[in-house]
Amino acid sequence: MHLKFETRKILFNAIVPLQCGSEHATAFFVGEDTLLTVRHAVIDHLYNKETPVFIDMGESILCEVEELGGHNDVAILKCTKHIPHETLQLLAAEFNEDLELKVIGYPSELGNNKDLISLSIRNRQQVHRPEYDIVVIREDTLALYSYKGFSGSPVINEFGSVIGIMTRSISQTLGYISIRQLTSPWLDKKNIPYKQDHFSEDTSTYGRRTSQNQIYKAIKLAGNRYNPKLHQDISDFSVKLYNFINKDGFENVKKQCEKYRQWFLSSKRTFRDEVQKILKQNEAYKKEFPSLREKDDELWAFFELSENSEESSERDFYIENLPDYQKFSETINDYYKKVIIVRGNAGCGKTHFLCHEAQKLCKQINVYLLFGSQFTASEEIIPQICKLLNFDKTDLNLLDDKMKQNDSIALLIIDALNEGAEDSYWKKQLPVLYDTINNCNNIKLILSVRSQSDDYLYSTFAKNKNVEYMTIDGFSDVEKAANDYFKEYRIENPENKTIMQRYKSDFKNPLFLKIFCQAAKSYGINKVIDSPRSNLYVYYILEKNADICRKVDEDEYRYITIKFLMDLANYSLNYRHCLPVPREKARIYADRICRNRTWSNNLLNVCLKENVLLPIINNNYNCVQFEYEQLGDFLKVATIKNSKRTEQSIRSFLLDENKKHSSRYLEHFIIALLSEWDFSDALLLDNTFTNTFKKELFESIKLQNINRERIAKWSLENRIYEPYIILDLIDSLSVDNIRVFNSAMLAMTMYERDMKWSVYIGDLYKEYYEDDFRQRIDFQIHSEDDAYKACILFLWMCTSPHPQVRHIILRRIVSIMKKFGNTGFVSLLIEDLHTCNDPYVLHILYAAVYGYSLISRDKNAISEIAKKIKQSHYSDRAQAPLDIIVRHWTLSLLAFSRELGNEDLLSQVQPPYESMNPNGLIIDEWDDITENYFGTSYPSQLLYESINGFEDFNRYIIGTNSRNTSNIYINEKEGQTSFVLLDDILLMINNVIKHEYNWTDEIGVLFKDSYSSNRFKNKTERIGKKYQWLALYKVEALLSDHCKMTDGYKDRYSSNISDDLPSIPYPWYSDVIPYIDPTMTDEDKCGMEPQEDGSLNIAEKMSDDDWMDRNFPLPSPAFIITDKQGIQWLVLKSHQSCDQVITKLNRELFLFVNSIFIKDEDIHAFNSWAKGKNFHGGWMPESHGAYEFLWNEYTWSDRYKRTKCYEYEKRPHGCPCDIIISNKGQLQENYDGLRNADKFLSTAYAPNEELMNKLDLYTAERGVVKKKNTDEVVSVNFYKKGFNGIAIRKDILDHYLHDEKLVLIYYIYGEKFLHDGHYQPRSTRYDLSGCFFYNGNDIKTIQSLNIAEDSYQKLKRWKEEKEESSKEDFLFEL
Secondary structure (H helix, E strand, C coil): CCCCHHHHHHHHHHEEEEEECCEEEEEEECCCCEEEECHHHHHHHHHCCCCCEEEECCCEEEEEEEECCCCCCCEEEEECCCCCCCCCCEECCCCCCCCEEEEEECCCCCHHHCCCEEEEEEEEEECCCCCCCEEEEECCCCCCCCCCCCCCCEEECCCCCEEEEEEEEECCEEEEEEHHHHHHHHHHHCCCCCECCHHHHCCCCCCHHHHHHHHHHHHHHHHHHCCHHHCCCCHHHHHHHHHHHCHHHHHHHHHHHHHHHHHHHHCCCCCHHHHHHHHHCCHHHHHHCHHHHHCHHHCCCCCCCCCCCCCHHHHHHHHHHHHHHHHHHHHHHHHHCCEEEEEECCCCCHHHHHHHHHHHHCCCCEEEEEEHHHCCCCCCHHHHHHHHCCCCCCCCHHHHHHHHHHCCCEEEEEECHHHCCCHHHHHHHHHHHHHHHHHCCCEEEEEEEEHHHCHHHHHHHCCCCCEEEEECCCCCCHHHHHHHHHHHCCCCCCCCHHHHHHHHHHHCCHHHHHHHHHHHHHHCHHHHHCCCHHHHHHHHHHHHHHHHHHHHCCCHHHCHHHHHHHHHHHHHHHHCCCCCEEHHHHHHHHHHHCCCCCHHHCHHHHHHHCCCEEEEEECCEEEEEECCHHHHHHHHHHHHHHHCCCHHHHHHHHHHHHHHHCCHHHHHHHHHHHHHCCCCHHHHCCHHHHHHCHHHHHHHHHHCCCCHHHHHHHHHHCCCCCHHHHHHHHHHCCHHHHHHHHHHHHHCCHHHHHHHHHHHHHHHCCHHHHHHHHHHHCCCCCCHHHHHHHHHHHHHHCCCCCHHHHHHHHHHHHHHHHHHHHHCHHHHHHHHHCCCCCHHHHHHHHHHHHHHHHHHCCHHHHHHHHHHHHHHHHCCHHHCCCCHHHHHHHHHHHHHHHHCCCCCCHHHHCCCCCCCCHHHHCCCCHHHCCCCCCCCCHHHHHHHHHHHCCCHHHHHHHCCCCCCEEEEEEEEECCEEEEEEHHHHHHHHHHHHHHHCCCCHHHHHHCCCCCCCECCECCCCCHHHHHHHHHHHHHHHHHHHHCEECCCCHHHHCCCCCCCCCCCCCHHHCCCCCCCCCCCCCCCCCCECCCCCCCCCCCCCCCHHHHCCCCCCCCCCCCEEECCCCCEEEEEEEEEEEEEECCCCEEEEEEEEEEEEEEHHHHHHHHHHHCCCCCCCCCCCCCCEECCCCHHHCCCCHHHHHHHHCCCCCCHHHCCCCCEECEEEEECCCCCCCCCHHHCCCEEEEECHHHHHHCCEEECCCCEEEECCCCCEEEEEEEECCEEEEEEEHHHHHHHHHHHCEEEEEEEEEEEEEECCCCCECCCCEEEEEEEEECCCCEEEEEEEEEEEEHHHHHHHHHHHHHHHHHHHHHHHC
């Protein structure tokens, strides 16, 4: 065993000779002035304190002695004088047979206890004796007749850690007591530190340190494919990998889940069957908690809770904890997997990611990293793995046993299968590997492969539930990655957004970004970006040339690297049909260019070491390929361009090669060629060529294709409409091109369009790679024409059944309209799309138009838009939109236009309309509608069940769970009224889907992979959901024209639902209207951050008892805040809180500050009444968030005015005067499509309606209120950690209070208590109360903030009230 120089230096300064009387021994430092030695060496001192103990540190240092304790032969020394020294670390290591060690001490036989001598030893046997527990054998040849003086010597592993203390000489060998035997309780009692992570220093065959060493060697083998400085986080994948191997975390989750399980089984009813549904869908959860399935018979049927249900606590439990259920469920799912397969394109960062994760995880578990290029086809896979990892046997059982013994997991990673043995080898051997891993309970596997090379993986693992697939698509934050790379390569970023726009998709690939940066560093960024792609790679190779020439010992101006690689590209293209070049052929070319070289400085060898070339095995041949396949593709393109072939010759060559030798290598070369080959227009008229290479033509667009415009024109002329193609071509398409595309889309039926277009949108949007979709649509828009083109394309993408696609696009379109909306292109969109037969498109169009209008308040632009809507949809009352949502958004916009002072178009076109009778929709009666009504395929069966079965759409959207009639639509016939039967509505929906939308099995099967992952997370949906929603919207539109409508909001407070029916059946009376706020985009910022710290900071260092003392002063609520400009604002409503851990318990203190107006003449009466009131409990009226209207609809819209039907009590609890709540809240719960919903105010508050009207205010950006004539901010929502609410300009409110002769009253309630971190109380709970008023001068006290009641007083009061109530009941019975 070899010790590093630094380790030997530490040992020399930490191990010292010891003398006690005539006894000589060794001691070593474990602390500042603390040493360990053997007890028997200082026994004379223990029996006679007059016998001194010295250590020799150049001078004799007197030591005090303390026994460690127990029967072990160890003593502690304390120096009486401090001299600088090193300290050794103790390690509580497990016994490891045959572990190589050193014992280092001062023997008497050599050097007379003055020289430090090292002996090599090896563990041999574990025994159970108090003096020693491990016997060793000598490994060195140093002859010793006596081991005197070695007693007390540390037993050292190769890392310099002390794993034992030498105590005995036994029959010419030695015994030592292990640190592990001394830890508890002896070392713990004496506060002597030691390390417990012995795994990290275990260098045995299956030890943790051995696996770490293997990782470091593997990372070296990865070469420049891994650069830790340039690592970019992939947090979702890292979390999944951590769950995959985290055994301790899994056990903790199991415990948490068990708590939920017990709570679940003890609950009486409510949401149990809802939770049951989630659990049933989760195989891992069922495996872990089978008793949940066994309790099915005991579950109560689900019923809908009213707001006053007794079971609200159970409801709240599930609302709060269902996310935890799902989170725990995902953790369990991840851990139960045995294999993870990482896929991705060449250069996307798979190797870098796995190297980074291996380097990180190897500190926690045994990780082994191998590369596909290390495997050969001549040997079985398991023996190869064991040989590559230097395992003792040719199976993995010993590793599995070792992990079981250590209660740990081993992770085996094989990266880049595609770079090793051929596919047939992996196809044969992967099932063997999987079976082996599956039979090992403590070993898991990660495989990575290039996306184009993974067919054999699917054939092996396709139906295996223990296998997880992860796709790495490169950088998620491309701009950050590019900036980091530019910084690392010292490239001055020219701040030119067009560079990022041009290369954004390329920069997503880490290898391309590296190549780009290396080329730009040497040749300048401007030269690189102005060159064809093939030139970029030539620059990169020339940049590498100097290093390669130096290592080959050749003149760099011979440019041997580019010559060599061009020779290989030419050979691959002309003789290998683009396949990798055999290694022997590559060696021949290398030797021709650089003759008479030994292998160490051979050109091929150096290129392999520099990773310009990679060794692979292809069809059982050792071959080489370019480090980045695209580099090789463009070198082959350069070969073609340099050959001066004619266009016809190239055409024939490509067709012939594709016919005879088709492969992915050839395909990628053709894509590269088509991006730089300046072919004629005639080639695109050659159907043989374009039909053969259609895919390659469109793929080439992504490579800055010089033929973009002609390909774009050709694709539209040939009606080739696929979303990803149009997206890639959008900047090359003219407005006229887009109009041609738009006309073609309008000409299709919805069914036909969904079959030909919508199905491909699912390829663009994947729920777990949502950022990729966002980036695809986040291209730069410079002009009104760009805006028009983008919006047309985006709106047609809204035919997708996926809600999140439509909502992301909604936010994007609103952002575009904010920039270009006043240019007239919005009206142009309406003109060009209003005849669209897919209402999903019109939903997003008009939601965006309404959102833009609300936020812009551009009176003239909105007037033109309103006129366009009237002309397009309502000029003929018989042709009004047959969709309740389209009506909702369009009529809302007409209402807002009227609010701005434009012509009142709404009153000219208000409903009802002259549409067909909804009963005319019914062709098939219920007898005709059976389970195969829509078809026999699984999607068709799902559609039938969703509409007609016991599913959410039927139960909760239609409402059959709690009633059999509509609560919105009322039939009137001959003076009699009756609610429409829900069965009739369902019958209409079935018929619309079957006969108007022409549903068939074919469309369902085409979308078979598109569905919602669960009921609470419906970012994606199946196509059947689209058709049933649209059918419902159509049915409701017709019903609203032919039935009376109730006001769903007022119905909550009306005893007779048919009383006071609205005279006009506006669409927003329907209960299917969306509550999404289309004004909100990711660019928005909400609220103000005040200068004051209103968080009730509890930083005082005092005991919990002192803090909870009733006499401890309570904080003062914040009533006045200041902004950054020094302007003062009066708080109208706020929440102040603090939850801190000062000791072991959490200190919780919070205050709710509410405000009301009263007349100033009533202040004395109110003062007298409020002084003795306890405001805790929220019994005073206050504003809560209403979701039935949007923030920008406050005060003016009919949707807001409906909510005024419920008025709060003007004189609550005997209040002597009328009160007016100062503010109104609007609750926004739908944040679909927004990237960061957390930054938005869930509830935004505004001044009350009277204040808004008196001061002529309007709601602007969310949380901000402005004056109409000046846009001056008057009121704002503010937020800071622990302090949030609404405030109004103090100077403006002062004038209002004076003019209206009002006083602002603050009433406050809150709580103060201690809890354990899980809100289990650990003290009494104080109810806080207070009351103040403001009259335009200053804040005055009515009731100081005080402890109104504590939990013990409250309990006593409740008992007294209960006893009093019982007495009254008894007397009543008498």
